[in-house]
Amino acid sequence: MQKTVFVLVALVAVVLGLTVHRVLSGQGQADPTKLLDAGIVLLPQPRTLPSLEMTNQDGQPVPVDQFKDQWSLVFFGYTFCPDICPTTLAQMRELKGLLPEAARNNLRVILVSVDPNRDTPEKLKQYLGYFDPAFVGLTADLPTLQKLSNAVSIPFIPADTSKPNYTVDHSGNLVILGPDGTQRGFIRAPLNxxxxxxxxxALLAPKA
Known part of the structure; x- marks a missing residue:
């Protein structure tokens, strides 16, 4: 009898724990298998961003931990990138168009430049305008960029800027930021x- 009661209590605790996790993560109807199949990897716990200031495409200072009130997809790339960057930004533009209006209006796309030597705010604004003027571009000095990339686990290798037409090695994964400004997970490259x-x-829809 005691064993049966213990098993029932354990089962209730597991179900309650799963329910609470789903409510807290906003993924009550999400199928973890389908999320992973789509390349979406959610963190067990939200990750707070460091208190860093960057400069956006309009030359304005922006604290990176203040991207709130919307979900954000953050891509680390640069304007001189020959392949993965234009391809990814074009896919993100297409993805926005495929989403229902409520989700689309609750989504912000951010490009963080890993090439501060060449990517001025003016250059970022011009470049992003080719894809979607609503996309946000951010730049900063190299130490700030490295702190941010380490914090969100998106690596890049600083380039040898003494070489002509240098390229920058970087990840193609996207960072998912929640409307509270914390990191919620990743979307693995290549995007599907x-x-x-x-x-x-279901993730991006504003909560009632």
């Missing part, structure tokens, strides 16, 4: 927009 358009709306 057909799967993402099915899984992101």
């Amino acid at each position: 927009n057909q799967k993402l358009k099915e899984q992101l709306p």
Whole structure:
């Protein structure tokens, strides 16, 4: 009898724990298998961003821990990137168009430049305008960029800027920021927009 009671209590605790986790994560109807299949990896606990200040494409100072009130997808890249950056930004523009209006209006796309030597705010604004003028561009000095990349686990290798036409090695993964400004997870590269358009709306839809 005692064993049966113990098993029932344990089962209730597991179910309650799973329910609380789903409520807290906002993924009550999410299928973890489908999320992973779409390349979405959610962190067990939100991760607070460091208190760092960057400069946006309009030359204005922006604290990186103040991107709130919307979900954000953050990509580390640069304007002189020959392949993965323009491809990823074009995919993100397409993805926005595939999402339902509520999810689309609750999404911010951010490009963090890993090439501060060449990517001025003016250059970022011009470049992002080719894809979507609503995209946000951020730049900063190299130490600030490295602190941010380490904090969100998106690595890049600083380039040898003495070489002509240098390139920067960087990750193609996206960082997911929640509307409270914390990191919630990643989207693995390469992006699969057909799967993402099915899984992101439940995450991005504003909560009533």
